[in-house]
Amino acid sequence: MADGVVERSRPRDRILETARDMFHKHGIKGVGVDAITEAAGTNKMTLYRHFESKDELIVECLRANALKAGSMWEAFEAEHPGDKLAQLHAWxxxxxxxxxxxxxxxxxxxAAAELTEPDHPARRxxxxxxxxxxxxLVGLCRDAGIGxxxxxxxxxxLLFEGARVSVQTVGAEGPSTQFVRMAEGLIVSFRGTAAG
Amino acid sequence: MADGVVERSRPRDRILETARDMFHKHGIKGVGVDAITEAAGTNKMTLYRHFESKDELIVECLRANALKAGSMWEAFEAEHPGDKLAQLHAWxxxxxxxxxxxxxxxxxxxAAAELTEPDHPARRxxxxxxxxxxxxLVGLCRDAGIGxxxxxxxxxxLLFEGARVSVQTVGAEGPSTQFVRMAEGLIVSFRGTAAG
DNA sequence: GCTGGAAGTTACAGACCGGTAACACCCTAG
DNA sequence: CTAGGGTGTTACCGGTCTGTAACTTCCAGC
Structure with a gap:
């Protein structure tokens, strides 16, 4: 499990990967650097040789997340080449x-909920x-011919963001179960309006 | 002394009120009980005489929040007596x-984002x-004659929840500015569909 | 005035936090 | 073989955290 992450890759990569996982599961303030390095099979000194502070590690984790999530857009294009509307439905x-x-x-x-200091580096x-x-997403909608x-x-x-919050507060059996129906309904409704 | 904040109400009330404010502004894990009691003009022992733990204080804060927010529904009814559709627009x-x-x-x-332990008392x-x-909200929509x-x-x-998250991440000038337009559009759209 | 309970004060326990210093090790490039 | 950089180890710093003990002070009701 954690040993899967602790394969013999470079310590920096293991720390980043482990931190991403632990921040996601337990929150940022819920995880200490000691716990991260231990789970990554290394030690605190090595962490501080690669990241100048916990805050910088947080920022790098967020960027790594975004990079990974960003690959889904290319997957949409690969699945439905040129068909932007199909890509929107894939989204x-x-x-x-x-x-x-x-x-x-x-x-x-x-992270934004936890890191309340207005000038925290993670906020920007x-x-x-x-x-x-x-x-x-705006580009996809525009290219799909939506007005x-x-x-x-x-x-x-906003719907998606709200659904994720809803899952976190009342569980996956709450209002979020209707997300697809809501989203699809919106798309047909916007397709009905005149396009530019 | 600035008795404005620390008015001479009962210590328990002052603690609860102060904790609500500080948890809201700085997050739950971002505020210690010492800071709360000091801001409330009292001390840690008094807090622990009224609340058996920080976790219980958290729960009481959430309940107090809900109680206060719940009063808005009565305000809607007072503003637009009997007119459920107007109350929905007021919402x-x-x-x-x-x-x-x-x-x-x-x-x-x-709080749900911060308190990740699945059996934390605040979660239920x-x-x-x-x-x-x-x-x-369902009741209001139903009474307003929405199908x-x-x-x-x-x-x-979900839209509202997402908008609140959006304000927290990209600020008040982001997608959340469109919230009213989205919500009003949805209401007219749902009013258009036949009921039953 | 006396009394009893609520509140304040001080000190402490035990754990954890982010971060650093000093030093030993290992492994690879030359 | 050797030099050196990346890594591991141990110990430590100063601070913060939740929670408790023991004691004092205040104040309202009798």
Missing amino acids: VRKAAAMLNTDGRGCDMAN VIKELKEAQRER QAELLADTLS | VRKAAAMLNTDGRGCDMAN VIKELKEAQRER QAELLADTLS
Whole structure:
């Protein structure tokens, strides 16, 4: 389990991977650097040789998350080459699948809830990554020929964000079960309106 | 002395009120009991005479929050007696107003993000209170004559939850600015469909 | 005035936190 | 073989955390 992560890769990679997993499961303030290095099969000194502080490690974890999540867009294009509308529906299915993977919400949203200091380095990274995420969804909606692409993208994204929170608070059997129906309904509704 | 904050009410009330405020602003794990009691103008022993642990204090704070938020439903009824549709629109306006009060999201959602232990006492309370919240919104939609009341209530509630998260991650100038437009659009759309 | 309970004070326990210093080790490149 | 950089080990720093013990002070009701 944890030993799967502790294969003989470079210590920095093991630390990053282990930290991502533990931050996701137990929250940022719920995990100490000692626990991370121990689970990664290394020690605190090695961590501080690769990351100048826990805060920097947090930032790197968020970036690594975003990088991994970003690959899904290429998967959509590979699955449905050129068919942007099909890719939008693939996004809906992928989002719905994420709701059932575990009871934890979006790592960035959770981090924002925990790191309340307004000038925490993670905050600007979160904002930056979330905005990039939005741009991609807006682009997909626009390329799919939706008229009010921004509004649809924002609505879908708020719905998804809300669904992840809902899973975390009332569980996967709550309102989030209706996510696909809501999202699909919105798409047909926006397709009905005139496109530019 | 600044008796403004530390008015001469009973210590238990001062602790509860102060804790609510500090948990909201700085997160639960970001605030220690020492800081709470000091800000409340009392001391740690008094806190532990009234609450058996920090966890119990957390639970009481969440319940107090819910009690305070629950009063808004009576305000809607007082504002628009009998007119359930007007009350639903009042809910939308109230929700939108909440988005601009501060950059912090829902206390229950934030608590759920921080308290990751599956059997933490706060988790069942959060679930209970969120389900009660949902029941109220479903009831309002149903009484307003909406056909698919549950679906509209769940959609509105996911949208709102997502908007609060969005404010916390990208700020109040992000997708959450469109919340009212989205919500109002949904209501007219659901009113258009036949009931029953 | 007396008394009893609530509240305040001080000190402490035991654990954990992020972060650093000093030093021993191992392994690979030259 | 040797030099050196990455790594591991141990110990430590100062601070914070939740929670408790023992004692004093205050104040309201009698």
